[in-house]
Amino acid sequence: MEYTTVLDRLQTYVVSLFEGVSLSHLEYHNLSHTQAVVASVHKMAVKFNLNERDTFIVKAAAWFHDTGYVNGGVDAHEERGAQLATDFLQGHQVDAPTIDDIAGCILATKLPQTPQNLLQQIVCDADLYHFGTTDFFDNNKKMRKEAESRLGRKISKTEWNASTIQLLNSHSFKTDLCQKLLGQQKLINLNKLKEKETSLPVEPTAAPKKNKKADKPERGVETMFRVTSSNHQRLSDMADNKAHIMITTTSIIISVLLGVLFRMIEETPHLILPTSILLVVCVITMVFCILATRPKIPDGIFTQESVENKAVNLLFFGNFYRMPYDAYYNGMQEVMNDKEFLYANLIKDVYSQGVVLGRKYRLLRLAYNIFMFGIVVSVICFVVAAYMAQRSTF
Template sequence: MSEQISNNYLFHNLSLTKNTVGTAEELIEGSNERIEEEEVMVASWFLYAGFSKGYENHVEKSQKIVRQFLHDQDYGNDKVERIVLLVGAAWNSEAPNTIEEGTIKDIRTFRYASNNLSELLELERMEMDNLGQNPPSQNQWYKNHIEILRTDHRYYTVYALENWQAQKEDNIISLIKKAAKIVKTKQKEKLKVKLKNQSPERAIQSMYRTQLRNHLKLSDIADTKANILLSVNAIIISLLLANLIPKLGVPSNSYLIYPTVIFVVFSIASIIMSVLATRPKIENKAVVEGDIQAKNANHLFFGNFHALESQAFKEKIRDIIESKETIYDSLTLDLYYLGKVLQSKYQLLRWTYTIFMVGIILSVLAFAIALHYFGMEQEIIDAVTPKPKV
């Protein structure tokens, strides 16, 4: 048992075997009946030996181990077979035929009269789970053993009836209480989950969480749009500075000045509007003492509390969390002012994209007109102007 059994055996192990042997000694010493002590003691040592070979058919495996061991010790064949029968009798549900069979049955089931029966049952259930035996739920496990204790199990020896029966009956009551408590706890948990799912608080919190997340995403989208326009206009101005503007100093290209100015002016206007849309606002000067006293100020926004002293800020937070109403009011104000910020950003973005679109259209038209009329005129002038002789 000490060398061959796995650590996954939390119940059927060497410790249980030693306790079983100790119980056998106690029962034999306390019994006034005539018992073949040696046979009972040897059988007690080998009751759980088969578990070292696996859960399946462990009784037969125990009988095989004890038979082999005793034959190796040159034990008498008659005694060997009686001990083998005792090991089997300890586990079967039939009534005992001899006092020794009744004794070994009581020894094996001594745990039913243990003061810590529920802990032992839990160890056995955990062991079954470790070994892939698919144990029942804790509540069903208790119910199964309550049924065993009430209807299937009984003690046969006088000593067990006098010393263990009372504790066994107390254990039945204790298991019934534990099973009822488990059922009650599960019902409470189900009810709690049901009430939680049906509670408007959960829906309200989900609404605030979703709306705040959506507002922040919209703010990120606005900043991204503004950054796109900044990048595009910066590229346009860089190309103009590098390629077109140096050519405007040539008199023959003077007709391109007005289209270029239109293009540059609208690009610069788009850049300015994009910067305004993304420029952070650190403080809110619109928050006045009257708003604060009327609890219309959003102290969850850093721009409204960054100038406060730490003690004043803590007092404001205490005022907010003093009730659900003030918490929800603060979250509502936070949503409201986030919406106001988004309104300002998207209005600026709308004007920025409009200015950029109008600038592109006017610039293209201006370049087309300049090239068509003034460009052709310049070509005619160049054609009729006599070239200087070299």
């Protein structure tokens, strides 16, 4: 069976389900959440080295696990999602045991989660992956807004925090991988919630440094990246404009030299040397200006290993333009789900812009110096040649 083909069609189908109806009341259980769960499932499938069939099962379950919200409310949405998956997969000749496994993974996400095997554990952990990430509080706000829309009333922060604390206390990641990877951050998130509830004790954490990191002024940091990147872009545009001005200037001079003075060489042979010097100066200047503006593009390919090692900048098109969309999508999901990886990419992007700018301005400065001193030398040569020619006539 062509799992990749069916998965592509499945993805298109689920996206059309979410986009085909008005789901403005779903602040959290929407297409973005589904895509994040798929990305987390993919990450775990790679870590657990799942075979092609098992990878298909967990990814298909991830895509369908919240589709029950499309044709109903929160109650029994897992059952509706499993039925939608079953109907779709039967229409694409997927075998019955595989369909049953996919439905089982979807039903296992029902709270309290009760997974019976590794595949169900992977989907359950992917569904609540954000419990152990720094994005927890953003997602928690979305869940609160969605609950308010569903209940038709406002939910106080105290009431919501209490219910969220209860949920986190009762929850545990099912796979050893997520326990190790997300457990500490989940504890930090829980403690922050408890700090807001003075009646509840705060458990000590073993990672105070992470709290300091989480307390960084994120808006200020993001503003810094945005302003720096914008400034670099303006400097790059200025460098390109300077190069274009010089290219235009030297082109005009070269055209004049080739079109006018060379026809006068027989009559004025004494101008051969200064004309040749000026021509060489203009050509060299133009070459350096072209080098300053000529784009340098990498091979446009990255590997899954480079993503896992956080060794690739996915914000620069030169690192992914030859990659298939799915590979880039999965890579970007890993970037977005890992704040450290995200900021590392932003830092690399700013640094790379700076390296390119440094090269541009070095070449431009060299071109301007060559042109400036070359023009001076050429003019002096013209004056000397004219003077010598005048003396020879007497």
